[in-house]
Amino acid sequence: MKASDMRFALILPFLALPAFADxxxxxxxxxxxxxxxxxxxxxxxxxxxxxxxxxxxxxxxxxxxxxxxxxxxxxxxxxxxxxxxxxxxxxxxxxxxxxxxxxxxxxxxxxxxxxxxxxxxxxxxxxxxxxxxxxxxxxxxxxxxxxxxxxxxxxxxxxxxxxxxxxxxxxxxxxxxSAGTGGNARFQSDMEAQRALYTALSAGLEFLHDQRLGRPLGTFDRPRPSRAEARRSERSLRHIELQLAALERLAAAMTNADLGATSAAFAEARARADALEDPALQGVADAEQRFKVEVLQQAVRAVQVAVIDEIGTPLGVTAGFNALDGD
Structure with a gap:
């Protein structure tokens, strides 16, 4: 082995390698x-x-x-x-x-x-x-x-x-x-299986931001508290908390990368949700309570950005077709 090749081989273990979706x-x-x-x-x-x-x-x-x-x-x-x-x-x-x-x-x-x-x-x-x-x-x-x-x-x-x-x-x-093996027409490569996981994570965050939070928020001049999910049983906020927890578990399970920013963003979003004390999100019509919901929505957006940076980009994966589009 040439000296230059040996130096390259010694350096390789210390290079930042891409994370792999587990x-x-x-x-x-x-x-x-x-x-x-x-x-x-x-x-x-x-x-x-x-x-x-x-x-x-x-x-x-x-x-x-x-x-x-x-x-x-x-x-x-x-x-x-x-x-x-x-x-x-x-x-x-x-x-x-x-x-x-x-x-x-x-x-x-x-x-x-x-x-x-x-x-x-x-x-x-x-x-x-x-x-x-x-x-x-x-x-x-x-x-x-x-x-x-x-x-x-x-x-x-x-x-x-x-x-x-x-x-x-x-x-x-x-x-x-068994992605990429002979006869597997559903997942023809490992990347396709990884993309399915990443799309689920990305789409879940998008649904949380746009639907579970966005629908009751409406606009400042026209809030829509009656559009909150499961408001009759006062589960609206609980669904947000459950989905945040589930998506965080999925993010942690699907990659071996260091998720410092993603974990911090999830923690911030969970803290904002815990502070709401509005189980049916009916406070969106009140200026002060609405502000808290908007801050939570911004925190979810921060999670989305962190997930792209720490999971999507290193994996070289982008979210595929989102079956929730058009809802």
């Missing part, structure tokens, strides 16, 4: 357990609904299952996309009140489809999922008997869909881990 860790520590938890909690929800469908009795199981969904819902690729159940899990944003209208149609007609579990999946997506179930548990219902049956149908549907998603994930995980 697909295995992201799957084992975040995605697979997240979908297993969702299946477990929705199964408990369906069981609880059959035992006692009254709102007071069912709300604890509803909150536990909803927590599980929000904590993994940013993983839009894979079985969730393949089975096309995103909207039937949670129909939000809902600018046209499609959920309220769909539930009213079922209730007014006392539609017997609620007693047919296999057929219920064919009703409007807006009448299924967590957003519909929230209406059943937190809005007055004109017909208690039918409301009970509809509540049970929604809870059962959530459990069925969640179980199907959880059952499909191990095989999809194998596809991600």
């Amino acid at each position: 697909v295995q860790t992201a799957l084992d520590d975040h995605i697979l357990p997240g979908y297993t938890r969702l299946a477990d909690e929705t199964a408990k929800l369906a069981e609880a609904a059959q035992a006692d469908c009254t709102p007071d009795a069912l709300q604890p199981a509803f909150h536990a299952a909803y927590d599980a969904w929000i904590s993994i819902s940013h993983i839009h690729f894979g079985p969730l996309e393949d089975q096309a159940v995103t909207l039937t899990m949670s129909f939000w944003p809902d600018p046209k009140n499609s959920t309220g209208k769909a539930l009213a149609r079922l209730t007014t007609a006392a539609d017997p489809i609620v007693d047919q579990p296999e057929a219920f999946g064919d009703v409007s997506a807006a009448a299924q999922g967590f957003t519909a179930l929230e209406r059943m548990l937190y809005d007055p219902q004109p017909d208690a008997d039918y409301a009970c049956r509809l509540t049970q149908a929604i809870a059962t549907g959530l459990a069925q869909k969640s179980d199907s998603l959880n059952a499909a994930w191990p095989a999809f995980a194998d596809q991600m881990l």
Whole structure:
């Protein structure tokens, strides 16, 4: 070996090498357990609904299952996309009140489809999922008997869909881990699997900034508190906190890079969220409270910038097609 080549070889270990998206860790520590938890909690929800469908009795199981969904819902690729159940899990944003209208149609007609579990999946997506179930548990219902049956149908549907998603994930995980091997048409290179993770992280942050915070904020002259997600159950802020925590876990799992700026940005965003004390984000119409929500939104933007700098750029990955565009 030439002296110059030897010097180059000695220098290499000290050069800053690109970070690699750790697909295995992201799957084992975040995605697979997240979908297993969702299946477990929705199964408990369906069981609880059959035992006692009254709102007071069912709300604890509803909150536990909803927590599980929000904590993994940013993983839009894979079985969730393949089975096309995103909207039937949670129909939000809902600018046209499609959920309220769909539930009213079922209730007014006392539609017997609620007693047919296999057929219920064919009703409007807006009448299924967590957003519909929230209406059943937190809005007055004109017909208690039918409301009970509809509540049970929604809870059962959530459990069925969640179980199907959880059952499909191990095989999809194998596809991600075998990226670039012969016969894998889904992921033809390691970069494609890495890009799927990075897009989920990027899109999750964008959804948090633009939808969960941006929709209720509206404009200064026209705030939109009624557009806050899950405001009836006062979960709006909780969804923001859960999503921040979940996205931070995903970021930490998917790279071996030093995430100093990203970790600091997440910590700042979480601190801003903790300081809000406005569970349904109804304070956006008040100047002082609105300012706090705007600062939180700015903190989320700082997380986005840090993620690009510390994860996206070193990986040479940019976010792919965002399935949330146009919502």
